[in-house]
Amino acid sequence: MALFTEESLQYLEKTTPTLLGSAPWNSLFGPGEKVLVSGIYRCEGCGDEITSNKGDPFPPQNTHQHPGVFDSKVQWRLIVETQTKG
Template sequence: MAQYKYPPHLVEVKSWAFDQEWKPGQVVKNAGIYRCRTCGDEIVVDKGAAIPSHHHEHTLLGPVVWQLLVFAQKHPGR
């Protein structure tokens, strides 16, 4: 489970981006922390990068399906 120390640096939003499911090999639209819906493991993926296909496997639990947990936002002009 993702953890944090400084609440002022996180904002709750109701974006559709958190509802989308990603399979290994798919290119993500948002940089951030992604959580496997099947087992709870977390990974960091850069914007425009593919979800690693070799990083994570299940044999008995079910398919590997990733979901955006924390969106990493870059401020304009930096």
């Protein structure tokens, strides 16, 4: 689970996805798919978290392994979107 402190909480803002902006929040992304928004992603299968940058591919299937979970697919869900300039 992503961590923050009382002090770093000031840099987090709760968002309510709009119809146009809900896609990255309500989608699951597979290995090698292109990252739509930079941020922290959580694997639905094992709970592992990664940071991924917009435009990069998600880790390929052979890179991310579920420790102890063999029968679930790797699917990444956006949990924190970073606001990256440029």
